[in-house]
Amino acid sequence: MVEPQAADLAFRFVSGRPFLDLAATLGKRFSDRIERLRTRGDLSRWLVATGLWRREGAVSPSDLAAARRLREAIYGCVLAAVDGHGLPYRDLAIVNAWARRALRSPHLLPSGALAWSRPTVRHALAEVARDATRTLGNDLRSRIRKCGRADCSIFFLDDSRTGQRRWCSMASCGNRMKVARFRQRST
Numbered sequence: 001m002v003e004p005q006a007a008d009l010a011f012r013f014v015s016g017r018p019f020l021d022l023a024a025t026l027g028k029r030f031s032d033r034i035e036r037l038r039t040r041g042d043l044s045r046w047l048v049a050t051g052l053w054r055r056e057g058a059v060s061p062s063d064l065a066a067a068r069r070l071r072e073a074i075y076g077c078v079l080a081a082v083d084g085h086g087l088p089y090r091d092l093a094i095v096n097a098w099a100r101r102a103l104r105s106p107h108l109l110p111s112g113a114l115a116w117s118r119p120t121v122r123h124a125l126a127e128v129a130r131d132a133t134r135t136l137g138n139d140l141r142s143r144i145r146k147c148g149r150a151d152c153s154i155f156f157l158d159d160s161r162t163g164q165r166r167w168c169s170m171a172s173c174g175n176r177m178k179v180a181r182f183r184q185r186s187t
Contacts, residue, residue: 004034011036011046014169016157018050019132020144022067023075024168029153037071040064043121052124063121070098070125074132078155081141098129149173 012024025046027034037043040059047053076091103126104117135141135157143158148166152173158165167173 004032008034009036009038011049012154012168013049014156015154016159017131017135018052018128019074019135020078020155020157021050022046022071022128023078024154025071026075027153028151029075030151037064037068043067047121047124050124050128052127053119053121059121063125067121067125069094070129074128075155077132077136078144081136082144082146082155087136095129095132098126099133101126101129103127147173 008027011021012027013021015021015024025036027036037046040061040063041056043064044053044056044059048056073091073094077087077095080087080091101122104119104123106114106116109115135144140157143163144155145158145165146152147154147156147168149168152168154168154173156165156168
């Protein structure tokens with residue numbers, strides 16, 4: 001097995017939705033499979049980068065395992081939705097269970113001031129699951145696309161006016177495909 005390069009381990013935020021970005025934390029699903037959530041620190045950095053968590057903090061080994069399970073359940077649901085199939089029961093059960101988890105709760109201090117419970121990794125993952133249920137459960141579902149590059153496994157929300165977006169990112173996959181077509185025409 002080849003050790004991934006730093007660029008391969010970089011998080012990809014090109015999908016337009018947090019739940020799709022979580023699914024993209026396992027790269028090259030069809031070949032070398034690059035795990036981007038390798039450590040608890042990786043999950044902490046990903047949560048901060050999404051804006052779901054304010055600062056990097058303590059992530060337990062069970063939090064990391066739970067995030068990976070949620071990621072795979074989301075991927076299974078999205079794959080089925082894009083292929084026009086019913087959502088897999090096992091994956092759906094995982095996503096729904098996370099979406100039902102309690103959010104941060106408000107409470108009053110003795111002074112009468114409003115305070116909020118401290119956010120946890122589990123709160124942030126619940127938000128990701130809610131994003132998945134809200135998107136997969138409405139008309140936006142029909143705008144989810146798989147990147148047009150055969151070896152890319154990223155799904156994205158096509159928010160283009162025409163609904164004809166083909167690549168997860170024009171800067172990476174789209175550009176690579178254009179270069180490949182140009183080279184093919186030149187030979």
